Amino acid sequence: MELQGAQEPFDIAIGEIVYAVFPEEKDVYLVFKEGKEYVKIVKDTDTSWLKLNPETELPMFGMDEEVNLIGKKIDEELGQ
16 A cells, blocks of 8 residues: 555546646645646545635535546546
8 A cells, every 4th residue: 555645646548638637635636638737626525526616725516527537537546
């Protein structure tokens, strides 16, 4: 089991789109899409992820299928 700490950025692919994922703190990830900063997400539950407000970094509740797909791929990449 890997210690929590400095994790290296990694790429995930959903369909034709490749996202660059930069771990920030526990369960918080900054995601780039097509080379541009796209969204910051946080793991809410085992199956649910939330987008963080870009200005306040507070969770924005509401179903976002793309955010959940990105989160699921992050979990797969990290073996969780």
